Amino acid sequence: MHITFNAFxxxxxxxxxxxxxxxxxxxxxxxxxxxxDFIDELELSKKYVEAVFINGTVMPKxxxxxxGDRIALLPPGTPGSYRLILGIKEMGER
Numbered sequence: 031m032h033i034t035f036n037a038f039x040x041x042x043x044x045x046x047x048x049x050x051x052x053x054x055x056x057x058x059x060x061x062x063x064x065x066x067d068f069i070d071e072l073e074l075s076k077k078y079v080e081a082v083f084i085n086g087t088v089m090p091k092x093x094x095x096x097x098g099d100r101i102a103l104l105p106p107g108t109p110g111s112y113r114l115i116l117g118i119k120e121m122g123e124r
């Protein structure tokens with residue numbers, strides 16, 4: 031099955047160091063692969079991926095990917111108010 035993959039900021043830099051394309055790249059993955067499985071396959075630790083966007087929405091990392099999904103990896107460091115707007119952090123969460 032195919033997905034389209036992007037990484038941003040530090041995650042993008044880390045993948046480029048490893049020679050892994052990460053800007054609007056078509057990737058083939060196995061059926062039943064979760065976002066976390068995909069992150070693990072890329073060998074990215076938690077310090078490189080704080081949030082996962084699937085089809086433009088922040089989703090839990092255990093979300094199973096489907097044919098045609100667009101996935102983007104966002105590293106830590108997104109400024110405060112944007113974290114709320116993007117859905118990375120809920121109001122009142124510390």
